[in-house]
Amino acid sequence: QVQLEQSGAEVKKPGASVKVSCKTSGYIFIASYLSWVRQAPGQGFEWMGWVNPESGDTVYAQKFQDRVIMTRERSTSTAYMELTSLTSDDTAIYYCAKVTPLYTVTDYWGQGTLVTVSS
Amino acid sequence: DVQMTQSPSSLSASVGDTVTITCRASQSIRSYVNWYQQKPGRAPNLLIYAASSLQSGVPARFSGSGSGTDFTLTISSLQPEDFATYYCQQSFSIPLTFGAGTKVEIK
Numbered sequence: 001q002v003q004l005e006q007s008g009a010e011v012k013k014p015g016a017s018v019k020v021s022c023k024t025s026g027y028i029f030i031a032s033y034l035s036w037v038r039q040a041p042g043q044g045f046e047w048m049g050w051v052n053p054e055s056g057d058t059v060y061a062q063k064f065q066d067r068v069i070m071t072r073e074r075s076t077s078t079a080y081m082e083l084t085s086l087t088s089d090d091t092a093i094y095y096c097a098k099v100t101p102l103y104t105v106t107d108y109w110g111q112g113t114l115v116t117v118s119s
Numbered sequence: 120d121v122q123m124t125q126s127p128s129s130l131s132a133s134v135g136d137t138v139t140i141t142c143r144a145s146q147s148i149r150s151y152v153n154w155y156q157q158k159p160g161r162a163p164n165l166l167i168y169a170a171s172s173l174q175s176g177v178p179a180r181f182s183g184s185g186s187g188t189d190f191t192l193t194i195s196s197l198q199p200e201d202f203a204t205y206y207c208q209q210s211f212s213i214p215l216t217f218g219a220g221t222k223v224e225i226k
Contacts, residue, residue: 035215045163045206047215061214095162103169104210105153109162 002026004096004110011116012086019082020113022096029077030054033099035106036070036081038092046092050099051079086117121145121209125218131226132197140192140221142185142207151211152190154183157220158203166205167192197223 007021022034035050049060051070058070067084079096093112100107122145132138142152150170155163165174167183170190180195194201202225207218 037215044219045208045217047217059213099210103151103153104215105165105168106208106210106215107165107168107174109164112162 002098002108004098004108006094006096006110006113009114009116011118014087014117014119016086016117017082017084018086018115019080020094020096020115022079022081022110024077024079024098027098029072029074032101034070034072034079035097035099036068037095037097037106037109039095039112040089040092043092048081053077053079083115086115088117090115091117120214121148121212121216123207123209123216123218125207125221127221128219129222129224131224133226134197134199136197136226138194138197138223140205140207142190142192142218144188144190144209144211147187148209148211150186151209152183152185153208153210154181154192155206155208156201156203157206163206194223199225 003025005023010018012018030053033050036048038046048064051058053072069082072079093114095112096110097106098108124143152170154167157163166177166181171183182193184191204220204222206220
């Protein structure tokens with residue numbers, strides 16, 4: 001079965017960086033893009049971007065263009081999302097999510113990683 | 120960016136009721152709409168993709184319709200486990216965008 005297992009919760013100080021991992025299994029890693037989506041406490045969803053696991057190519061939402069880096073490691077079927085220059089507004093649950101090529105549907109989600117930014 | 124306007128933001132319903140949630144896109148997105156259910160503390164779960172296709176394993180009481188700019192999620196015969204928050208999402212263009220959500224509560 002498809003599984004996306006994310007790394008654990010993080011607490012960071014303003015100005016720091018955070019790197020979240022997403023280890024996948026149960027499907028062909030290079031066959032589906034991996035998106036990163038965040039959800040601030042009590043809020044809706046914000047798409048941050050995606051990585052093409054086959055090529056490593058990325059597309060980022062304009063809002064995050066300057067401070068997000070999405071990468072992948074084909075040998076371990078793992079994707080990573082690094083967000084720099086953190087502020088309290090970045091406090092959120094960060095999800096990785098598999099995107100099937102058919103209709104670009106986000107069909108499976110990781111369990112989420114809570115990132116708290118606090119001084 | 121495509122804006123997704125979802126309504127209502129919340130509703131109260133009883134077990135057995137039929138509920139309808141709507142989403143309007145700011146431009147035509149053909150049938151590139153997906154619907155998700157999210158329960159507290161959990162990741163979203165895909166219910167409907169491509170406006171009207173039922174995701175494998177999802178009960179048939181969930182259905183979707185629409186194309187262009189107006190879309191609907193219908194839950195027939197609401198069950199206790201259906202009380203949750205529902206989100207629409209467009210996957211027609213980047214950036215992917217979501218509706219603000221509809222919280223379905225017990226009356």
